[in-house]
Amino acid sequence: MATNSKIQWATATWNVARGCTKVDEDCKYCYMYRESFNETRYQPKEVVRTKSVFNLPLRLKEPSLIFTSSLTDFFHPDIDTYRWEAFQIIAQCPQHTFQILTKRPERIWKCLQQALKLAIDNNAVFAELMLRHWVNGNAPKNV
Numbered sequence: 001m002a003t004n005s006k007i008q009w010a011t012a013t014w015n016v017a018r019g020c021t022k023v024d025e026d027c028k029y030c031y032m033y034r035e036s037f038n039e040t041r042y043q044p045k046e047v048v049r050t051k052s053v054f055n056l057p058l059r060l061k062e063p064s065l066i067f068t069s070s071l072t073d074f075f076h077p078d079i080d081t082y083r084w085e086a087f088q089i090i091a092q093c094p095q096h097t098f099q100i101l102t103k104r105p106e107r108i109w110k111c112l113q114q115a116l117k118l119a120i121d122n123n124a125v126f127a128e129l130m131l132r133h134w135v136n137g138n139a140p141k142n143v
């Protein structure tokens with residue numbers, strides 16, 4: 001996660017993955033693709049889970065406005081298996097506000113239900129509680 005984001009509407013960025021596949025013409029000027037072409041170690045089409053920054057919102061004590069996943073699409077299918085872990089972190093960080101942008105809004109509902117199931121399977125109680133409320137129509141205040 002980067003703090004003091006250059007983006008005016010966020011004070012930090014947090015990436016659970018890096019990489020994405022394009023959805024439509026609007027992806028033509030994708031920031032992540034442009035940046036990846038400048039850094040040869042990344043393959044922009046490969047969605048790769050982050051390592052050292054994955055849990056970083058837990059370490060950020062100051063309430064922050066967090067741009068969640070500036071280098072991927074949070075609802076990309078390749079994140080389906082571990083999105084519940086990101087929700088577990090979000091649920092443990094009520095001091096932050098998570099701004100999640102997506103070009104895959106049609107996947108949100110399915111992803112919430114899927115994450116709830118995986119949270120239950122993995123005994124992730126914070127995520128389970130938050131996601132149960134969410135799928136019942138009560139979205140968390142910090143997302």
Ligand code: SF4
Nearest residue numbers: 020022027030072103
């Ligand atoms: S969905 Fe977003 S991150 Fe993915 S290619 Fe399009 S603009 Fe880039």
